[in-house]
Amino acid sequence: MGQEFNPKILGFMCNWCCYAAADSAGVARYQYPTNVRTIRLMCTGRMDPLFIIDAFCVGTDGVFVGG
Amino acid sequence: MEEFVRKILAKIGIDSDRFVLKWASAAEGPRFVKLITDFTAKIKSLGPLGEPEGVSKDELQIKLLAARSALEKAKLRTGLGNLTKGFRKEGDYSEQIIKDQVNEKLTKSIGTEIDRNETLLRIQKQGPITFDELAKKIGVPGTDIEKYVAAFRKKGLVVETDNQLSATSNQ
Numbered sequence A: 001m002g003q004e005f006n007p008k009i010l011g012f013m014c015n016w017c018c019y020a021a022a023d024s025a026g027v028a029r030y031q032y033p034t035n036v037r038t039i040r041l042m043c044t045g046r047m048d049p050l051f052i053i054d055a056f057c058v059g060t061d062g063v064f065v066g067g
Numbered sequence B: 001m002e003e004f005v006r007k008i009l010a011k012i013g014i015d016s017d018r019f020v021l022k023w024a025s026a027a028e029g030p031r032f033v034k035l036i037t038d039f040t041a042k043i044k045s046l047g048p049l050g051e052p053e054g055v056s057k058d059e060l061q062i063k064l065l066a067a068r069s070a071l072e073k074a075k076l077r078t079g080l081g082n083l084t085k086g087f088r089k090e091g092d093y094s095e096q097i098i099k100d101q102v103n104e105k106l107t108k109s110i111g112t113e114i115d116r117n118e119t120l121l122r123i124q125k126q127g128p129i130t131f132d133e134l135a136k137k138i139g140v141p142g143t144d145i146e147k148y149v150a151a152f153r154k155k156g157l158v159v160e161t162d163n164q165l166s167a168t169s170n171q
Helices: A018-027 A049-057 B002-011 B029-046 B057-072 B074-090 B095-105 B107-126 B131-138 B142-154
Strands: A009-014 A036-041 A062-066 B019-022 B158-161 B164-167
Touching: A009 A018, A009 B029, A018 A036, A018 A062, A018 B029, A049 A062, A049 B002, A049 B057, A062 B029, B002 B019, B002 B057, B002 B095, B002 B107, B019 B029, B057 B074, B057 B107, B074 B095, B074 B107, B095 B107, B107 B131, B107 B142, B107 B164, B131 B142, B142 B158
Parallel strands: A009 A036, A009 A062, A062 B019
Antiparallel strands: B158 B164
């Protein structure tokens, strides 16, 4: 391929915890990889095993759930 | 749920390290950055989905769809729900206990449910197909396939002609 492999990662994040942490990391100007596409949940309790299988179905390489 | 999902991923042949569940509070920006960086590096080292696992895209898609339809049905969902009820009653949420309980109570039904749904999917998509081909592709004994197919035939989902299985048109 020659190109570096850029994985697609889907991130499910809780509005009150990880999503806010991501926000504060941004405000504090920390550098982190841009491979994660975020989906905000109002609570990690909303997570369903089906979401994760669905994510792999549409071709993501990894799923990150952040509570 | 974490252990449950890992079991399913392992069953359909996906490296279960492709899924993580981590905790970071709103005040833990640096921790979040570390978690994301580590996970991205991990996935990068694993490579694209399906490649290190050594399965083709189509095969993986069928397995994923089978897992999907298994998860949509009540059996596994109630299984998981009932298991969590037990943890709440005991008040013990340690990783070891969860692992053991999932292993003991759900592994078998995860296996059969996914195989069952895969059988139906393959008959619908790749039919007409023989028992032997099905057993070989799914990787389970023919007797199991016969059991699943008998149930599908009772429901009128599948018909058998000259040892070939095919799906009925009005599903």
